[in-house]
Amino acid sequence: MNFKEKINHIEKLFIAFKSKMNGPADFKALLQEYTFDIDDVTEHLLYPEDLPYGRKCAYQTENFEVIVMNWKPMEGSNIHNHGNSFGCVYSVSGNADNIIYDDNLDLVCSIPLINNTIAEVPKGIYHSIENKNEEYAVSIHFYIPPMYGMNVIDKENKEKSYFVKNECGAWNPNHEEQLKLEQII
Numbered sequence: 001m002n003f004k005e006k007i008n009h010i011e012k013l014f015i016a017f018k019s020k021m022n023g024p025a026d027f028k029a030l031l032q033e034y035t036f037d038i039d040d041v042t043e044h045l046l047y048p049e050d051l052p053y054g055r056k057c058a059y060q061t062e063n064f065e066v067i068v069m070n071w072k073p074m075e076g077s078n079i080h081n082h083g084n085s086f087g088c089v090y091s092v093s094g095n096a097d098n099i100i101y102d103d104n105l106d107l108v109c110s111i112p113l114i115n116n117t118i119a120e121v122p123k124g125i126y127h128s129i130e131n132k133n134e135e136y137a138v139s140i141h142f143y144i145p146p147m148y149g150m151n152v153i154d155k156e157n158k159e160k161s162y163f164v165k166n167e168c169g170a171w172n173p174n175h176e177e178q179l180k181l182e183q184i185i
Contacts, residue, residue, distance in 0.1 A: 003040040007058070007066055010031065011061060011063055011064065014027070024122055027087075031090060038138060040092070046068075047070060051072075052071070052072055052075035053129075055067060060146055064142055064145060068138070068139075068140055070136055071131035071139070073136060076131060076155075079127070079153040080126065080127070080151060080153065081151050082123070082147050088142045089113060089129070089139050091113040091114055091115060091117045091137070093115060094133065096112075096131040096132075096139065097111065097112055097131075098121075098127055100127050101128075
């Protein structure tokens, strides 16, 4: 099965068992039946220039979305949640960490994301992903339902936060994006 066929199959199973999907642990159990490798996601890899990671939505329906992330060496996301979504992060290659925070944005734990591991990301939880290695790390992110209304916290200044309505990702918006956000608020 190619990448698209795998995702379509996962969605069919998700729809069949949707009433029993109460969170990321249930979705993770479904995902554990699949393996993904770098060849599956090559066409979706974006190499970031001045951003901490490349991010491309590879699949989206009303049920869930799938985003392929390419983590730049020695970089990571800002602390963020996923709005009203829960999800799972599937590590395809490399070595990154899923860093979990409490409601006060204090560090709770760090979970390694190494080849073929799946991390659960519950609704409302704050986390960041960091690649503290010299090579790119690639991961596939599943969000149920599709992500909207993500809250991003500036990791350098936790007093700053951004409400994200579009697909910009978990990094500080540039000046133009900040102006647009201020106009919305």
